[in-house]
Amino acid sequence: MANPISSLHIQAIQGIPLIHDGDQLDSIILSSLKSNGVELEDGDIVVVAQKIVSKAEGRLIRLSDVNAGEDATKLAEETEKDPRLVQLILDESTEVVRKKAGVLIVRHNLGHIGANAGIDQSNIENDDEYALLLPSDPDSSAVKLKFQLDSALNVDLGVLIVDSHNRPWRMGTIGGAIGCAGFQVLDDQRGGVDLFDRELKVTLINRADSIAALATLIMGETTEMTPVAVVKGFANDELDGRASEINRPKEEDLFQ
Amino acid sequence: MANPISSLHIQAIQGIPLIHDGDQLDSIILSSLKSNGVELEDGDIVVVAQKIVSKAEGRLIRLSDVNAGEDATKLAEETEKDPRLVQLILDESTEVVRKKAGVLIVRHNLGHIGANAGIDQSNIENDDEYALLLPSDPDSSAVKLKFQLDSALNVDLGVLIVDSHNRPWRMGTIGGAIGCAGFQVLDDQRGGVDLFDRELKVTLINRADSIAALATLIMGETTEMTPVAVVKGFANDELDGRASEINRPKEEDLFQ
Numbered sequence: 150m151a152n153p154i155s156s157l158h159i160q161a162i163q164g165i166p167l168i169h170d171g172d173q174l175d176s177i178i179l180s181s182l183k184s185n186g187v188e189l190e191d192g193d194i195v196v197v198a199q200k201i202v203s204k205a206e207g208r209l210i211r212l213s214d215v216n217a218g219e220d221a222t223k224l225a226e227e228t229e230k231d232p233r234l235v236q237l238i239l240d241e242s243t244e245v246v247r248k249k250a251g252v253l254i255v256r257h258n259l260g261h262i263g264a265n266a267g268i269d270q271s272n273i274e275n276d277d278e279y280a281l282l283l284p285s286d287p288d289s290s291a292v293k294l295k296f297q298l299d300s301a302l303n304v305d306l307g308v309l310i311v312d313s314h315n316r317p318w319r320m321g322t323i324g325g326a327i328g329c330a331g332f333q334v335l336d337d338q339r340g341g342v343d344l345f346d347r348e349l350k351v352t353l354i355n356r357a358d359s360i361a362a363l364a365t366l367i368m369g370e371t372t373e374m375t376p377v378a379v380v381k382g383f384a385n386d387e388l389d390g391r392a393s394e395i396n397r398p399k400e401e402d403l404f405q
Numbered sequence: 406m407a408n409p410i411s412s413l414h415i416q417a418i419q420g421i422p423l424i425h426d427g428d429q430l431d432s433i434i435l436s437s438l439k440s441n442g443v444e445l446e447d448g449d450i451v452v453v454a455q456k457i458v459s460k461a462e463g464r465l466i467r468l469s470d471v472n473a474g475e476d477a478t479k480l481a482e483e484t485e486k487d488p489r490l491v492q493l494i495l496d497e498s499t500e501v502v503r504k505k506a507g508v509l510i511v512r513h514n515l516g517h518i519g520a521n522a523g524i525d526q527s528n529i530e531n532d533d534e535y536a537l538l539l540p541s542d543p544d545s546s547a548v549k550l551k552f553q554l555d556s557a558l559n560v561d562l563g564v565l566i567v568d569s570h571n572r573p574w575r576m577g578t579i580g581g582a583i584g585c586a587g588f589q590v591l592d593d594q595r596g597g598v599d600l601f602d603r604e605l606k607v608t609l610i611n612r613a614d615s616i617a618a619l620a621t622l623i624m625g626e627t628t629e630m631t632p633v634a635v636v637k638g639f640a641n642d643e644l645d646g647r648a649s650e651i652n653r654p655k656e657e658d659l660f661q
Contacts, residue, residue, distance in 0.1 A: 155631075156416040157623060163411070247659040254659065262574045313610075317573060317660040318518040318653050319581070321591045321611025323618065335577045336626075354569075354625060355577025362579065362618035367413060369610060370592075397574050403503040403510065404573040404660045 157382035160187065161367050161375040168200075168376075170207040175297035178377055192332075192385035194307035195298060196364040198376035199283060199327055200269065202290050202310055208282040210237060228253050234268065237280055241266035246405055259283065259327070260396035262405070264315050267327075283312070287328030288391040295330040305385050307332035310392070311361040311368075317404065324365020326357035326392045332383065334390030357392060413638035416443065417623050417631040424456075424632075426463040431553035434633055448588075448641035450563035451554060452620040454632035455539060455583055456525065458546050458566055464538040466493060484509050490524065493536055497522035502661055515539065515583070516652035518661070520571050523583075539568070543584030544647040551586040561641050563588035566648070567617040567624075573660065580621020582613035582648045588639065590646030613648060 162181050168174070174197070182189065189195070203209070217225065217232035221239055225232035229250045239245075242255035246262055257266050267283040284290045287310045295308040310328030326334065338352040364378045399405070418437050424430070430453070438445065445451070459465070473481065473488035477495055481488035485506045495501075498511035502518055513522050523539040540546045543566045551564040566584030582590065594608040620634045655661070 155419070155623075156414065157619070158412065158414050159619075160412040249659065252659070318658060319611065319614065319651050320653050321609045321614065321651065323611050323615045325575070353577045354622065355575065355579050356622060358575065358577070359579045359618040359622035362615040363413070363415075364619075366610065366612060366615035367411075395575050395577065397576050402574060403505065403508070 157380060159364055159367055159378055159380050160185070162187065162377040162379060163375060165201070165375065165377050168204040170204065170209065172205045174201065174205045175294060175301065178294075178298065179301055181377065182379070187379055189298070189302055189304050189306060189379065190381070191305045192307070192383045193304070194309055194332060194360060194380040194383060195294070196309045196311055196360065196368070196378045196380060197294065198365075198368060199267070199287065199310055199312040200281065201376045202284045202287065202328070203269075203281050206284050206290065208284060210280050210282060212278045212280060224248065224253070234265075234270075234280055237268055237282065238266045241268065241282060256405075257283070259287070260393060261327075267312055283327065284310070288330070288393055289328075291328035291330035291392075299331075305331065305387075307383070309357060309361060309364070311365050313365060313369075324358075324361040324363075324368075326355075326361045326395060329357050329390055329392045331389055332356070333386060333388035334392065334394050355395060357390065357395065413636060415620055415623055415634055415636050416441070418443065418633040418635060419631060421457070421631065421633050424460040426460065426465065428461045430457065430461045431550055431557065434550075434554065435557055437633065438635070443635055445554070445558055445560050445562060445635065446637070447561045448563070448639045449560070450565055450588060450616060450636040450639060451550070452565045452567055452616070452624070452634045452636060453550065454621075454624060455523070455543065455566055455568040456537065457632045458540045458543065458584070459525075459537050462540050462546065464540060466536050466538060468534045468536060480504065480509070490521075490526075490536055493524055493538065494522045497524065497538060512661075513539070515543070516649060517583075523568055539583065540566070544586070544649055545584075547584035547586035547648075555587075561587065561643075563639070565613060565616060565620070567621050569621060569625075580614075580617040580619075580624075582611075582617045582651060585613050585646055585648045587645055588612070589642060589644035590648065590650050611651060613646065613651065 162185050165181050212233040215233040217236040221236035222232045225235040244256045247254040256262050269281045291308040291310050308330045311324045312327050313322040314325040334357040336354040368375050418441050421437050468489045471489040473492040477492035478488045481491040500512045503510040512518050525537045547564040547566050564586045567580045568583045569578040570581040590613040592610040624631050
């Protein structure tokens with residue numbers, strides 16, 4: 150079980166500049182933390198929007214550089230999408246799960262199921278002719294950023310990379326974890342007991358998604374573009390998890 | 406769009422007693438807020454676990470009072486569950502969406518899809534022979550509690566009733582909204598523009614579920630039973646939404 154907490158504070162970090170291919174996110178975040186007057190302690194979690202990780206890692210693709218194949222062209226017609234975008238979606242995924250006009254739900258190469266393989270065309274500092282892919286290995290991106298921030302600040306942080314997710318039965322997006330380092334992602338209380346000493350049967354709590362949800366809301370509700378937030382209040386429990394743990398194994402999937 | 410915010414504080418409220426049928430939740434919460442030294446302001450959101458709302462509303466059912474019919478008995482065999490529990494699940498739902506051993510996923514009478522119609526058998530102050538149903542109308546429960554707390558404190562609060570939810574493709578539960586009053590549930594940014602003045606196509610943000618997720622995590626990670634938390638930092642935007650808005654219309658459901 151995770152260490153007990155009683156209160157949390159979440160703060161959006163203002164003044165992060167627009168990010169481009171090759172930018173050093175660690176330096177940019179460190180400098181912004183300083184100008185926001187935020188000091189990090191062991192156990193604090195730095196939440197970073199997928200978008201800036203992807204941009205820094207050069208995952209912005211010019212659509213005119215993409216050649217749509219036969220499958221993508223056919224699927225683009227069925228779903229009324231740009232064939233080059235559909236080609237990118239197919240390249241980034243292992244299978245199409247559902248499709249209809251305007252909707253293409255796939256299993257991403259990273260193992261999770263979602264719309265359009267997480268490819269984004271909003272808030273890109275160019276025009277509609279670009280598409281932004283997810284980081285190629287966001288768990289590793291989180292591990293790297295944690296190492297950089299920990300070393301610079303001499304602390305033991307968590308790093309959480311988040312993206313907005315649609316869900317099959319609930320309206321409205323919420324943030325979810327796509328990259329994690331330095332904190333417990335799934336808190337397995339199975340085998341524990343409840344308040345009345347009865348065995349807990351199915352209590353596996355997704356800490357990463359729970360934090361991602363509210364942090365993403367705050368990052369989106371601030372006046373400026375705020376792709377970084379800090380969560381303070383979690384104890385440093387020396388546990389370490391990855392977002393890849395969140396993917397439900399395909400053999401347990403009742404809805405694909 | 407919701408008003409901009411830059412930081413949030415979430416605090417679990419300690420010392421809420423075990424709740425029983427007929428208890429006045431408003432008085433209990435007001436007294437606990439006082440003993441925790443928490444003063445509420447306009448825009449603050451009081452988050453309450455479904456469990457105590459259900460108990461106060463007399464939704465604890467003795468299984469020996471339930472007669473399992475033919476359908477429930479057959480389904481109980483298929484899913485290896487107690488036939489009386491299955492009868493309650495069928496009574497609380499409009500259709501069975503998926504079933505396998507140990508798993509019964511239904512569309513709840515309230516319109517959402519989930520496991521076991523949200524019926525809970527853990528942390529009930531009796532034994533396994535009891536089951537706790539969801540409140541019969543949690544949006545109305547939230548409206549009532551908001552009215553009571555607002556009147557007592559002369560403030561304009563949000564009230565959010567939360568439950569833990571499983572998801573089809575992601576491991577681990579996260580909290581979700583089942584009852585809301587006094588704040589914007591879905592923030593519809595469709596038709597707005599992004600940072601680069603391009604129209605936002607699909608940005609509908611679920612604020613209620615985003616808040617529910619982290620609040621539920623905190624309520625579960627405190628040392629004592631803490632079925633109430635307070636979120637401070639949202640501006641009072643005079644918008645008012647209901648959790649029922651979250652249910653995706655059946656005709657848009659690609660996965661049932």
